[in-house]
Amino acid sequence: MADVTLYHWEPNANSGKPMLALMEKGVPFQSHYINMLEFDQHKPEYLAINPQGTIPAMTHGARVLTESTAIMEYVDEEFSGPELMPADAQDRWRIRWWMKFMDQWLGPSFSMIGWSTFVGPMVRQKPKEELEALIERIPLPERRRAWRKAMFGQFGEEELAESKRRVGFGIDRLEEELGKREYVGSDHYSLADINIFNSTYSLPLSHPHFASKERTPNIMRWLKTVYLRPAVQETWKMGKTDLAHRYSLIMEDI
Numbered sequence: 001m002a003d004v005t006l007y008h009w010e011p012n013a014n015s016g017k018p019m020l021a022l023m024e025k026g027v028p029f030q031s032h033y034i035n036m037l038e039f040d041q042h043k044p045e046y047l048a049i050n051p052q053g054t055i056p057a058m059t060h061g062a063r064v065l066t067e068s069t070a071i072m073e074y075v076d077e078e079f080s081g082p083e084l085m086p087a088d089a090q091d092r093w094r095i096r097w098w099m100k101f102m103d104q105w106l107g108p109s110f111s112m113i114g115w116s117t118f119v120g121p122m123v124r125q126k127p128k129e130e131l132e133a134l135i136e137r138i139p140l141p142e143r144r145r146a147w148r149k150a151m152f153g154q155f156g157e158e159e160l161a162e163s164k165r166r167v168g169f170g171i172d173r174l175e176e177e178l179g180k181r182e183y184v185g186s187d188h189y190s191l192a193d194i195n196i197f198n199s200t201y202s203l204p205l206s207h208p209h210f211a212s213k214e215r216t217p218n219i220m221r222w223l224k225t226v227y228l229r230p231a232v233q234e235t236w237k238m239g240k241t242d243l244a245h246r247y248s249l250i251m252e253d254i
């Protein structure tokens with residue numbers, strides 16, 4: 001029996017990636033929920049696992065693995081179960097292209113919008129001194145700056161506008177891609193679908209002017225196909241916040 005523990009938040013964005021990969025492969029794992037809105041990721045117990053204080057992280061026996069996309073690749077290669085990378089070299093290249101595009105270019109823009117509209121307002125109720133003490137504990141300076149902006153509503157208009165531009169561009173690119181192939185990068189469900197889906201499943205709710213039945217039919221078809229996978233349904237049951245509830249709203253409308 002595999003000795004796997006996953007430290008994760010909601011089945012969303014980076015945390016959702018290894019959750020879904022493990023579920024698809026049928027790998028049993030211990031779930032360790034890190035409540036990001038209570039800043040569990042900066043507590044000493046978790047910093048002992050991942051000193052960077054970001055989620056997710058996974059342990060497999062004595063191995064400690066970080067970086068969500070690299071963890072997914074490890075899971076796919078280390079465990080038996082359905083292959084999450086196709087054999088064809090060009091398909092693999094496309095899949096890696098999409099994952100890099102999401103992780104390095106588009107993902108940070110989704111994240112900034114999410115932090116300014118959802119995460120920031122959810123933690124802002126705490127007294128200012130408590131927020132300052134929480135910021136003080138964050139190990140990475142860039143994360144300290146991002147949290148300060150989220151907590152005190154300090155994201156600039158220009159940077160938010162650039163993030164929205166990137167999201168619009170990314171959605172159009174994805175719509176085009178899914179007009180050519182059944183899944184992202186190939187005709188088989190792969191790590192690219194898991195990666196992109198975790199950051200785009202809520203597009204019809206968060207960006208209805210960009211993603212809708214009328215404007216992006218290929219994305220809507222793909223979202224529904226992925227949503228209906230048993231591994232996705234099981235993973236989403238692990239959600240504890242309103243994010244999980246949003247999934248059912250999305251499906252009602254597709």
Ligand SMILES: N[C@@H](CCC(=O)N[C@@H](CS)C(=O)NCC(=O)O)C(=O)O
Pocket residue numbers: 012013014015036041053054055056066067068069143
């Ligand atoms: N490149 C890392 C990024 C991890 C990351 O930014 N995770 C976010 C959650 S999606 C996080 O830990 N946020 C909490 C924080 O920065 O305190 C990965 O892909 O694992």
